[in-house]
Amino acid sequence: MSIIIGINAYHGDSSACIVKDGILISAVEEERFRRVKHWAGFPSKSIEYCLNYANVDISEVDIISINSNPKSNLLSKILFSLTKKPDIKLIIDRLKNAKKRNSIVNEINQLFQDDKFSGKIERIDHHRAHLSSAFHVSPFNKSVVVSVDGFGDFSSGSWGLGEDNKISIDNKVLFPHSLGSFYQALTQFIGFPYYGDEYKVMGLAPYGEPKYMDEMRKIVLLKNDGSYRLNLKYFVYHKEKINYEWDGGSPHVGQLFSSELEDLLGPARKKGDELTQRHKDIAHSVQAMFEEAFFHLLNSLHDKYKVKSICIAGGCGMNSVANGKIRRNTPFNNVYIQAASGDAGGAIGAAYTSYFNHNPHKKRVYVMKDAYLGPEYDDCYIKNLLVKEENRIRSSNCLVERINDKQQLVYKTANRITQGKVIGWFQGKLEWGPRALGNRSILCDPRRDDMKDILNSKIKRRESFRPFAPSILRERVSDWFEEDDDVPFMMKVFQIHEHKRLELPAVCHVDGSGRLQTVYKDTNKLYYDLISAFDKLTGVPILLNTSFNENEPVVCKPEEALECFLRTEMDVLVLGDWFIER
Numbered sequence: 001m002s003i004i005i006g007i008n009a010y011h012g013d014s015s016a017c018i019v020k021d022g023i024l025i026s027a028v029e030e031e032r033f034r035r036v037k038h039w040a041g042f043p044s045k046s047i048e049y050c051l052n053y054a055n056v057d058i059s060e061v062d063i064i065s066i067n068s069n070p071k072s073n074l075l076s077k078i079l080f081s082l083t084k085k086p087d088i089k090l091i092i093d094r095l096k097n098a099k100k101r102n103s104i105v106n107e108i109n110q111l112f113q114d115d116k117f118s119g120k121i122e123r124i125d126h127h128r129a130h131l132s133s134a135f136h137v138s139p140f141n142k143s144v145v146v147s148v149d150g151f152g153d154f155s156s157g158s159w160g161l162g163e164d165n166k167i168s169i170d171n172k173v174l175f176p177h178s179l180g181s182f183y184q185a186l187t188q189f190i191g192f193p194y195y196g197d198e199y200k201v202m203g204l205a206p207y208g209e210p211k212y213m214d215e216m217r218k219i220v221l222l223k224n225d226g227s228y229r230l231n232l233k234y235f236v237y238h239k240e241k242i243n244y245e246w247d248g249g250s251p252h253v254g255q256l257f258s259s260e261l262e263d264l265l266g267p268a269r270k271k272g273d274e275l276t277q278r279h280k281d282i283a284h285s286v287q288a289m290f291e292e293a294f295f296h297l298l299n300s301l302h303d304k305y306k307v308k309s310i311c312i313a314g315g316c317g318m319n320s321v322a323n324g325k326i327r328r329n330t331p332f333n334n335v336y337i338q339a340a341s342g343d344a345g346g347a348i349g350a351a352y353t354s355y356f357n358h359n360p361h362k363k364r365v366y367v368m369k370d371a372y373l374g375p376e377y378d379d380c381y382i383k384n385l386l387v388k389e390e391n392r393i394r395s396s397n398c399l400v401e402r403i404n405d406k407q408q409l410v411y412k413t414a415n416r417i418t419q420g421k422v423i424g425w426f427q428g429k430l431e432w433g434p435r436a437l438g439n440r441s442i443l444c445d446p447r448r449d450d451m452k453d454i455l456n457s458k459i460k461r462r463e464s465f466r467p468f469a470p471s472i473l474r475e476r477v478s479d480w481f482e483e484d485d486d487v488p489f490m491m492k493v494f495q496i497h498e499h500k501r502l503e504l505p506a507v508c509h510v511d512g513s514g515r516l517q518t519v520y521k522d523t524n525k526l527y528y529d530l531i532s533a534f535d536k537l538t539g540v541p542i543l544l545n546t547s548f549n550e551n552e553p554v555v556c557k558p559e560e561a562l563e564c565f566l567r568t569e570m571d572v573l574v575l576g577d578w579f580i581e582r
Contacts, residue, residue: 002359003056004063005047006129006351009104011068012038012195012251013344016046017373018054019351022365024137026053027432028374029344032556038195039553040251042107043347049375058112065122065354066104067129067346072153076174080154122357124350126152127314128169130341133349134311135162136356137368138336142309144301148294149314149342150180157227157314159297161305165356165364176238177229179293180315182220185235185256186286190279191269195251201283202321203466206511208277208284215264216289226300228293234261291322295329302331309334313349317341317491318434320515324492327483339371339433339489370523371437371489374430375556382558382576389562393580396566401579406526407533413574414533416581417445417543421571422458424548426561427526431554435490436547437517438471438527440554440561442570444506444544446470451506451544458569459550467515470507471545473531474518480504480542481516490517506544517545 004019017027026049031037033045051058108117124132130147145167146159156178160170183198192200221229232238235258242254262268269279298310310332312323317337326335338345356362386393386400393400403409417423423443431437442459444451456462469490478484483494493515501508508514521528535541547554548561550568555561558575565573565580573580 002355003054003061004065004351004354005050005061006065006067006347006349006354007043007047007104008067008343008347008350009042010040011343012040013340013342014039014041014043014046015340015344015347016043016050017347017351018050018056019348019355020054020056022355022359022362024348024366024368024373026050026373027340027348028430029340029432031553032374032430035553035560036250037553038251040249044107044111047111053375058108058115058117061117062119063122063354063358064104064108064117064119065124065350067124067126067152067343067350069123069125069153071123072125073155073174077154080175122350122354124353126346127155127158127172128167128353129346129349130313131158131160131162131167131169131311131349132353133345134313134317134336134338134341135167136165136352136364137338137348137366138311139367140309140311140334140336142307143334143336144305144307144310144332146298146301146310146312147314148179148297148316150178150184151175152343152346156180159301161307162311165360165362171225171227173227176232176235179220179228179290181235181237181256182230183286183290183316184253185237185261186282188255189257189261189265189268190283190286191271191273191275193271195253199318200463200466201286202319203463203509204275204280204283205287205321206284206509206513207465208280208282210285210288211281212265212285213288216285218264219261220289220293222293222296226297228297234258234264287321290316290319291325291329294319294322295325298326298330298332308332309336312337313341313345315342320491321493321513324483324494324513327485335485335492337489337491338368339431339435339437339491341491342434344433369488370520371432371435372429372439372524373432376429377558377576379576382578385558385562386575386578392566397582399581401581402577403579404577406529409574409577409579410526410530410533412579413443413530413572414537416572417443417534418537420445420448420451420454422455422569424561424565424570424573425530426548426555426558426573426575428524430556433489435517436545436554437488437490438519438524438545440548440556441545442548443530444468446504446507446542446544447538447540449505455544455546459564460546461551467509467513468507468544468546469515469517470504470542471517471519471527471531473528473535473541474520476541477516477518481514487516487518488520488523490515492516503540504542507542
């Protein structure tokens with residue numbers, strides 16, 4: 001038997017997974033346990049969970065595989081240091097990061113003092129792990145594989161061909177050129193400074209016009225081979241030490257852009273500044289420039305490989321707007337992006353790279369069809385919690401009912417949704433990746449034009465320009481969207497049919513789009529049945545689905561779900577079989 005733990009450590013979205021004989025058993029991000037968004041550090045709680053769920057002791061683990069290798073691109077690192085002469089503080093900072101990643105054995109020994117890990121520690125190149133995280137769990141036997149992100153192991157992009165269980169890497173883009181860093185720097189410029197804020201630019205972009213494309217093309221330069229470069233005068237991260245904080249908390253990244261960017265685009269938006277039409281136009285232009293570079297790369301890869309399937313990974317794989325346009329803007333017919341395409345997903349890629357390196361003749365036996373890979377809690381656990389919190393629940397004027405009949409449960413929930421109620425829906429296993437996919441979700445009626453405002457006022461309290469997502473029965477996608485495709489992980493944005501948009505005001509973005517999740521009976525029957533019940537009541541096979549949280553990581557445990565329900569104005573909490581209503 002082969003047992004491998006994969007980890008993403010000392011970086012944003014710290015995570016762990018366990019792979020047994022080529023099958024992914026479980027995977028979870030550390031933030032879910034630590035309750036700090038994008039938590040960075042060593043994923044000790046995630047490792048403990050994975051081992052416990054798999055009923056494995058650390059002494060039984062053959063390999064711990066990490067998605068970073070300080071030896072990757074070593075010659076390029078040396079040449080860059082010698083020729084570019086960056087700030088010595090930048091070099092020292094990189095050496096400190098490498099030293100942290102070399103301390104895995106110490107971390108494991110401290111974590112498991114009563115048991116001994118005697119296996120191997122393997123370090124996998126960051127982008128090879130990304131590519132593996134997509135291809136090795138995809139349904140394709142052969143596909144183009146692409147990883148694009150900020151930086152990892154001195155590279156920002158890597159691509160090649162996946163076939164059977166092997167991945168060939170044929171080209172890469174090295175530091176300091178990066179589409180991910182371009183997008184992150186411009187996200188900061190528009191006034192969204194926090195790690196992971198890029199999705200705000202995607203949400204804002206449709207409110208603008210591409211008025212800054214000439215300027216964008218001065219920043220991002222496309223090459224004949226499909227790759228890209230940056231005009232580095234607009235950035236500082238390659239020559240100065242940037243304030244990166246990765247250890248034991250929420251990641252923080254200092255300012256990446258230079259004063260020359262303000263000379264080109266005007267003053268950067270500061271904290272408290274009004275969000276003007278100029279900022280919206282810049283956001284639109286940033287997204288358009290990213291897509292121009294992205295599709296330039298993808299089309300060149302199709303010309304080279306003549307393969308109709310593609311797997312996308314890396315932080316830029318989270319750009320659901322661009323992902324939804326791949327089939328329209330390239331010859332690729334089949335597109336796979338796994339549920340955690342960013343750095344968290346590198347834990348899976350590291351594990352599978354090690355597995356196939358040691359088992360080169362093994363066939364792939366696992367496909368990630370769903371993302372339900374995290375902790376779950378049984379009825380006894382939930383019942384004990386409700387007994388313990390009975391006084392608080394009653395003092396909040398809540399009625400508690402246990403509904404054993406699943407069809408009655410989904411019908412009653414669907415009925416409340418039609419009444420405009422906001423529902424907390426906590427079921428089964430926690431989702432892997434950043435999206436709530438029907439197990440840790442807040443659900444609402446997509447037909448109400450006031451639902452976004454209701455949801456924001458009661459719970460989410462987020463920017464008005466950010467859209468909410470539709471979950472739809474898979475077989476009904478073509479009735480409502482211009483594209484007909486599998487989108488199980490909410491990683492693609494499609495246009496809603498124009499004649500249907502007025503029926504879905506709560507999930508239809510200003511440009512007529514929706515970041516959909518396709519729901520399947522064989523992977524999440526209860527959620528499928530709930531949407532079906534809503535469909536029978538309304539004729540609409542869609543629910544508004546947003547993550548079950550309030551300015552925090554998605555809830556993991558029933559305690560967190562109940563706390564979120566009690567401190568907000570949520571109307572109903574469906575906690576397993578328990579129906580709690582104000």
